[in-house]
Amino acid sequence: MHIFFSCPFCFIVLFFSRLDERPPSIHKLPPDRTPHVIFTGFNSIIVQEYMKKLYVLGGEVAESSAKCTHLVAAKVIRTVKFLVSLPTVQNIVTSEWLEQSFRAQYFLDPRRFPLRDAEAEVEFNFNLEESMRKAQTRRIFQGLHFYITPGICPSLSTMRTIASAGDGRLLPKQPSWQQVFDHQRGKSLPEIVIISCSNDLHLCKNYFAHSIDVHNGEFILTGMITQKLDYETYPFL
Missing domain, CATH: 3.40.50.10190 (BRCT domain)
Structure with a gap:
């Protein structure tokens, strides 16, 4: 039986997920346009799959919160990664940013995929966008x-x-x-x-x-x- 993939990049990710290796990138992005990403609030298996898709698109996993440009989160969650990234991260987005970027075969505008968590904002009486702005204006x-x-x-x-x-x-x-x-x-x-x-x-x-x-x-x-x-x-x- 033959299995056909409509998207060749899906095949790349599936192939390398078996080998547990970093997949090759389809894009060579300049440093100032390369997303440096931190994931938080996901289990380790999902993170591994997200990382492979990130690498295929030419992105990198951030070495630290100070070098993080994109924080991908399932919800507002008070993990160390989430909290320490607030003063420096440029974008806090849902995983849809990465999933849809992978389907499009290039990184989409992260402003289309902002993290919204109404339940957390009510619980803690805050606005995430405002908190980011304040954190990056004055610690x-x-x-x-x-x-x-x-x-x-x-x-x-x-x-x-x-x-x-x-x-x-x-x-x-x-x-x-x-x-x-x-x-x-x-x-x-x-x-x-x-x-x-x-x-x-x-x-x-x-x-x-x-x-x-x-x-x-x-x-x-x-x-x-x-x-x-x-x-x-x-x-x-």
Whole structure:
């Protein structure tokens, strides 16, 4: 039995998916027109197939969020990739951008395929397009110093990565309540924000005793996605 492919590039992807090799590109794009893509919110098998189609069209997988031009996402999802890409990525699109580009055999205008997630925008009270614009105009945590207690969830390294992407500075040692107080009151000193979790509240007794707010991780996570500093919603009482 003979199997015929109406699209020769579909055959390329299927053939190389068996060999688990990078397929050849049908286009040689100049560097300034080459999409550098990060995928988030998909399982690994789907990502592998998307990567093959990306390579066939002449695109590349981005080495880091700083070099990412296109973030392909299934929905608004607060992964590290999604959050740290906000300040630098040019386009946040659905997978339809890649699928339809593959059918057309060249990269289509990503502005035709913006990610829309009404449910997430209602849940977090934000607009994704506006958040991107704000993030790329001024980093949300610029001018803030964070101390994050070690038991935080997501992990300490994850929270540090996200805070740093928003231009927050991370303190290596726990500051005394007096230091935090001085920084909050001193006009020439950067503000110190304490981030903790329920299991680490014993580390924060001196802050509570001196009426210094301790916030949970949502200050950073929701702050990054909404591009708003919310001091009212997330402090432990």
